[in-house]
Amino acid sequence: MSNDRYSQLDLYRRLLLEARPYWLHLFATLVLSLLSTPLALLAPLPMKLAVDSVLGSQPLPRLVQRFLPSLPGANSAATSLLFVVAALLLITLLRQLQGTLSGVLQTYTGEKLLQDFRAKLFRQVQRLSLSYHDDKGTSDSAYRIQYDAYCIQAVTLGSLLPLINASITLVGMVYVIARMDWQLALVALTVSPILFLLTRTFRRPLRRRWRAIKELDSSAMSVVHEVLGAVRVVKAFGREDHEHQRFVRGSSERLAAQVRAAFVQSGFDLLLGMTTATGTAAALWIGIMHVRSGALTLGALLVVMAYLSQLYSPLSTLSKLLTDLQSALVSAERAFAVFDELPEVIERRNARSITRASGALALRNVCFSYGSAPVLRGISFDVSPGTRVGISGATGAGKTTLASLLMRFYDPTAGQILLDGVDLRDYKLSDLRNQFALVLQEPVLFSTSIAENIAYARPGATEEQIIEAARLANAHDFITHLPEGYRTLVGERGMRVSGGERQRISLARAFLRDAPILLLDEPTSSVDVKTEAGIMDAMDRLMRGRTTIMIAHRLSTLENCDLRLELDRGEVIRMVASGRATTPEPMLQKTGTT
Secondary structure: OOOOOOOHHHHHHHHHHHHHHHHHHHHHHHHHHOOHHHHHOOHHHHHHHHHHHHHHOOOOHHHHHHHHHHOOOOOOOOHHHHHHHHHHHHHHHHHHHHHHHHHHHHHHHHHHHHHHHHHHHHHHHHHHHHHHHHOOHHHHHHHHHHHHHHHHHHHHHHHHHHHHEEEEEEEHHHHHHHHHOOHHHHHHOOOOOHHHHHHHHHHHHHHHHHHHHHHHHHHHHHHHHHHHHHHHHHHHHOOHHHHHHHHHHHHHHHHHHHHHHHHHHHHHHHHHHHHHHHHHHHHHHHHHHHHHHHOOOOOHHHHHHHHHHHHHHHHHHHHHHHHHHHHHHHHHHHHHHHHHHHHHHHOOOOOOOOOOOOEEEEEEEEEEEEOOOEEEEEEEEEEEEEEEEEEEOOOOHHHHHHHHHHHOOOOOOEEEEEOEEEEEEEEEEEHHHHOEEEOOOOOOOOOOOOHHHHOOOOOOOOOOHHHHHHHHOOOOOHHHOOOOHHOEEOHHHHOOOOOHHHHHHHHHHHHHHHHEEEEEEEOOOOOHHHHHHHHHHHHHHHHOEEEEEEEOOOOOHHOOOOOEEEEEOOEEEEEOOOOOOEEEOOHHHHOOOO
């Protein structure tokens, strides 16, 4: 992704559009935040009254004098002091209430924004083609969903609203100071162009460094995901120290990048602090001169200096937010890069629906490449409904890729695959994939109950249907002997049950799916001979009346297949149909003749 793919204005606009359902909440949060401005303006006034009117000889403001006659001893210093203390407590109470209400609403709005943005990002990641996941890996997507999604909260609530609030507070402070002493207001504002220049100077370097930090963070997380996903292998080979060092190296690179960013940010903060301190010193100098000349009272100077600190607070906030935003904007870049990614496998407009296919398959000179590396070359054959097709070949011959093409996880780079005489690309994706039941070499189970794992194939299946599917898969007996039966939790990736039990649960899922086409990818390669016999018995029942594509290394597994294909380097080098072996010629292979 190029550094200038997204402008800041484009990122702001898109994030605000994403936050559209919560604009009312954001507006209410802004209104509550804006109440802090008048309360902040009122905060120093009790101190001014105490110095000028209680301790000094200045009369109280007319508004206060109108209120005091209703109090006993209205003109006494004690009554004035009581009024000042009461005003101080009231203003403090109002500020606390405003902060509490604003904080609660801001937390609710921020968490809802984050939840919805994460959910949308997760949905998009699931929509993307397998080629995207093959290229990026799972850890990068997980990092973007878990961490980069915070950008919507950081920009809308953590930056844009404070920017608006700080701008309005700034205007209010300048107006009040100018009414009291316009020369002090002018001196105070001389730092504004310097702060603007500093912000523009430091913004781009910080954004570059945050982009590097995010990429290194994602790389470090990929090590954690990889190791935890293969923890048994790591332990078996005693590679814990090696993997620890690999993680530390990645984390160290991230640390170095973070320190470089901190140096840049610290330089900005230093210059920002010195600029505002210089403005404060200049205003104090001139203010003292005005007090000595009688143009300003001491209480008024104290109020002006209090306002001045609050004037520089929003000025500093505006400058710091524009630099702190760079981390969130980099995250927004990464999130919107996912949203802008187009799936390679897309559903055509006016795609055809299909309820239940007969199971007739035909491949016409199918080719496929991962990038520039060819995997399948000119594959052609026909499969009648109910036919059992066995595919064998060495690792890397293209067997699993062929099965992936049938389910449209990928599209062929050349040629056609037909189902019931129609190109797979002309069907609705969801309808097409409903025609297949898939059983993998390494069964994929989720960390839920056995019943939920079986019912994954058909949401809403009844308990009787789940049990019947388990019986057909020869899984019911071992399930009922478990302490919690079908409610037993299988653990992460099904590690609380054995490999053979996981495979039988996977077969039960395929039975419950009841699809017309069955894809079996090395279903018995990781189990012992005794377990294999039970699984083969269940698979024989599962294959009856269904078109079956079975991938296996063991030729004995394919003995009952009607058509057997042997692949080598992406080509069919041998076919056996009804006991008759043929070696396809190139022309025959291209036309689909056996």
